[in-house]
Amino acid sequence: MPKMRDNELSNGGLESPADEEEEGEEEEKEITVPNPSSPTLFSPQLKAMMRIRNKYQALKKRRISANSAAPASPRANAPEVFTFEQLAAQKKKRRRKSRVLFPSDSRKFLPKEKERSRAKPFLILFSIIVFLQVYNAIENLDDHVVKYDLEGLEKTLGREVFGQKRGVETLMEHLRDYLSTYSHKRPLALSVHGPSGVGKSHLGRLLARHFRSVVGDQLVVQYFALYNCPPSESPGQCAADLTARVAQVVARAEADERVPVVVLDEAQAMRPPVLDALLELLRPDQSNEFLNVVYVLLGSLGHEEIVRHVLQNSSSSSSSSSSSSSFWKGQEDDMEDVIRGSLAEQHPLWAEMDVVALTLLEKSHVVECFLEEMTREGFYPDLGHVDQLAGELSYYSAGGRQYSQNGCKQVVAKVNLL
Incomplete structure (x- = not known):
């Protein structure tokens, strides 16, 4: 025992594994468990140290035997090499999430409702404001139409102008669209054409009489070419007089915020200087008061085209009704195009006007x-x-x-x- 202590002290208390094995074997041979009946030769501290050392040696032998039994891996001592396949496998493993499966007999609880958005009341308020603005605009359009009593005018024309239902409807559509507002980008120019005796002059008188009753006599001009500009008078002077008369009317209408009406009858008798003056009045680059005017020209120009068109296409209508409106409903557009093309060859004024055709x-x-x-x-x-x-x-x-x-x-x- 003194010899063992000397070896421990000489090694500084640290022994190599080989030395420990040799010493363990020697001590197993030398150290014998004393008989408990015999008197003890060691102190309790030394006994405890011996027990700890014996346990350490037993654990060491077990580890060595386990390592010798396992097969040696060829890449055990080889350095590890990084590959992207390992990284991809790690990412796939990370992405895998365990699915939560609810039992069929369990009670599922819905998530709580989201908090109510504060912007929703403002959106509703904005929608209401837009609706009121649109409704007010529509009401204003109706007010303009009511101001001119176009419904009464349509009833009057339908009752007193015979056989021109389709022409009256077209005329009223133009007037209704134009008079629904006060501010415009260009004047409304309507050219009513038809053969002799179909009601052109009568239509002009009815228009002038109606608008005199709703906007006043001072805002309506009724111009007869043969009466206001006879052949003996200079055409240049006639054009100047017509322009001055229209300027006076539109200035008064601008102050009253109303749309004046100019009815010009016997357009076929108007000479080129008068037509040139009318073309200048229809230009869109004028002051505002000259843009808010309704011009209605009445004449028999193009009546040959109307007669020819009616006689050529009357056989295509299989209806036996005596009313011509149903017949002209499908033929009116073609007839107006023919008339507009014929009139544009005579003067550029007709190309700037909307043609309304009256049939036989x-x-x-x-x-x-x-x-x-x-x-x-x-x-x-x-x-x-x-x-x-x-x-x-x-x-x-x-x-x-x-x-x-x-x-x-x-x-x-x-x-x-x-």
């Missing part, structure tokens, strides 16, 4: 003219007598229909002879 009157419309005129003169309208008077007029025959060559122009003369 049938015999049934002439009968209505006789009834109206006889009632106005105080005669009892006998239908047999009226048919006899209407049969004395000249007609075109086409497609099983009879179209009056002069319209209702001779009705007044016939009634005056009664």
Whole structure:
């Protein structure tokens, strides 16, 4: 035992594994467990040290035997090499998440509702404001239309202008669209064309009378080419007078914030200087008061095209109705294009205007003219007598229909002879 202590002290208390194994074997041989009945030769501290050393040696032997039993890996001592496959495998492992499976018999709780957005009330308020603005704008449009009583004008024209239902509807569409607002980018220029006796002049008188009643006599100009500008007067002076008259009316209308109406009849008798003056009044680069004007020209220019178009296409209509509006509903656009092309060759003014075509009157419309005129003169309208008077007029025959060559122009003369 003294020899063992000397070896421990000489090694500084540190021994190599080989020395420890040799010493362990020697001590196992030398050290014997004393008999508990015999008197002890060691102190309790030394016994504890011996027990600890024996346990250490036993654990060491077990570790050595386990390492010798396991197969040696060829790459055990080889350095580790980094590869991207290992990184990808690690990422895949990281991305894998365990799925939470709810039992079928368990109760699922819905997530709590999100907090109510504070912007939603402001969005509702903004929508209400926009709706009120749009509604107010529509009401203002209706106010403008009501101001000119276009509904009453349409009823009057439909009642007193015979056989021109489609033409009246087109005219009212233009007026309704234009008069729905006060500020415009260009004037409204309508050119009403038709053969003799179809009601052009009568239409002009009705327009002038209606607008005088709603906007005032001072804001309506009724111009007759043969009366206001006779052949004896200089055409240049006629153009200057017309321009000055229109300027006076539009200045007064600008102060009243209303749209004036200029009705020009007998357009076929207007000379080039007067047409040039009208073309200048229609330019869009003028002051505001000249842009808020309605011009209605009435004339028989292009009546040959209208007559030819009606007679050529009357056979294509299979309807037996005496009303011509259903017939012209599909033919009006083509007829207006033909008239506009023919008029544009005569003067550039017609290319800047919207054409409204009045068609030929049938015999049934002439009968209505006789009834109206006889009632106005105080005669009892006998239908047999009226048919006899209407049969004395000249007609075109086409497609099983009879179209009056002069319209209702001779009705007044016939009634005056009664």
